[in-house]
Amino acid sequence: MKILVIEDEQALLESILAYFTGEGNICEHASDFAAANEKISLYSYDCILLDLGLPGGEGLELLTKIKQLKKRDGVLIISARHSLDDKLAGLDLGADDYLVKPFHLSELKARVSAIVRRKNFDGNNIILFNEITVDVSAMKITVKGNQVMLTKKEFDLLVYFLSNRNKVVTKNAMAEHLWGDEMDMSDDFDFIYTHVKNLRKKLLEAGSADYLHSVYGIGYKFGDI
Template identity: 70%
Template sequence: MKILIIEDEQSLRESILSYLKGEGNICEVATTYRSALEKINLYSYDCVLLDLTLPGGDGLKILSEIKKLNKQEGVLIISARHSLDDKLSGLEMGADDYMVKPFHLSELKARIMAVVRRKNFSGSNLMAFNEINIDILAMEVKVNEKLIHITKKEYDLLIYFISNQGKVITKNAIAEHLWGDEIDMSDDFDFIYTHIKNLRKKLVEAGAKDYIKSMYGVGYKLENV
């Protein structure tokens, strides 16, 4: 998953960042209202962790901006504000969940997973595309009920393609989603071709049809054959 952590408290931010990256997620951070707005307008995420008290502005205005842009990110508010009014305000404005500080990182992870499942997979732990089946919690991929072994990047690619099936996805969008905004420094996306080639090979060898199509000069698209 790709997660944006909007939090100005350094110790908490670094703890969350270390924990979630250790779980294999792509994480980016914003520490001020202005930097959070820039991230939201430039990039897309699976989940946004949103503190309400930020240098330069109110986190609820960030939430309002996400909704105004019609973005699909799940939003989990993490705040020291524990009044019922604050919680209701956040949820009524469109946040998917609300956690009061302090909290256990294991619970944070579980809440993030629940938000992403509700947003992208209709609340299910299972994801399917024809003969391809994915167990989101176990991070297992099966083709015709046979388990196949793929790398973490290949797994993330497959989830991304199935979540955007039928859409043309540019190489830049793939790189930014799977590697984060530091990929902006690169102008060579040949490594994406390698990952996609390996994923396609493993799926086809396991008995799946070749659903990932190259759109010359643009990017890739996953579609029914």
């Protein structure tokens, strides 16, 4: 997929680019309003990551512009402003999602993937990974043609892993993804382990290879190796 990252914080920008690059993704970036404006006018992207506080202009104006140009680019707002007004304003203007800083890169990737899937497949929302096929809109999973029955949480977890394949995903990020970051259960994420264990067991039983690996006790990695 082709992604434009509009972010003025250089360090953050680099991390995002590093995380997204690879697997056939093309990432471009803009660090200020003018550059972003130019790129938006000239090219089309699968998804635009838009920071609201930009030097040289207001991020929401860029969003308005994207909609004026009638582009089909998906837009994900990333903002440090944990403000309901901004969130509602952004979504009203046609943004697809809103993520508050600080966020986990895995969460960002999962959300971007979801937006791109929605845009590209128009309801026929399918993720393919080796022998695993996930129909996201129908919530159906098949491994080598065998259907796998998963709970809602296990399903969400699998989609999350597939969006972040070959990346280490922390338990913290997984918990926030599944239960929301307002949960404030701070550190004890042992209950994540149960879900991962069940998911792995069900996939193995259906005949998939073992893709789930625990990493340093911090998190998990889903992918070949």
